[in-house]
Amino acid sequence: MELPGLRTWILFYLLSFVVLLWAAFLSAKGAMLWVSLLLVIIIVGVNFVTVYNQIKLHASRTEFQRKLTEGFDRTPKEEDSHGSH
Numbered sequence: 001m002e003l004p005g006l007r008t009w010i011l012f013y014l015l016s017f018v019v020l021l022w023a024a025f026l027s028a029k030g031a032m033l034w035v036s037l038l039l040v041i042i043i044v045g046v047n048f049v050t051v052y053n054q055i056k057l058h059a060s061r062t063e064f065q066r067k068l069t070e071g072f073d074r075t076p077k078e079e080d081s082h083g084s085h
Contacts (some may be wrong), residue, residue, distance in 0.1 A: 019043050020040065022036075022039065023035075023036040024036070026039075
């Protein structure tokens with residue numbers, strides 16, 4: 001599967017990792033447990049929706065490419081295969 005904008009994906013997952021680390025720090029400290037739980041739920045939800053949308057986009061591109069090439073004959077013609085014109 002193609003990953004457009006690899007830098008964007010790296011930045012997205014680095015930010016997600018930082019937020020999860022911050023949530024782990026908050027929960028280990030014992031203060032603001034609801035904030036850390038909310039952060040974890042938000043990050044997991046955003047990651048799930050993002051990956052799901054990328055899978056749907058890839059499937060739609062594959063279907064579009066299949067529709068574009070369904071009438072295309074890839075077998076060489078008899079005249080071309082012998083080299084005579």
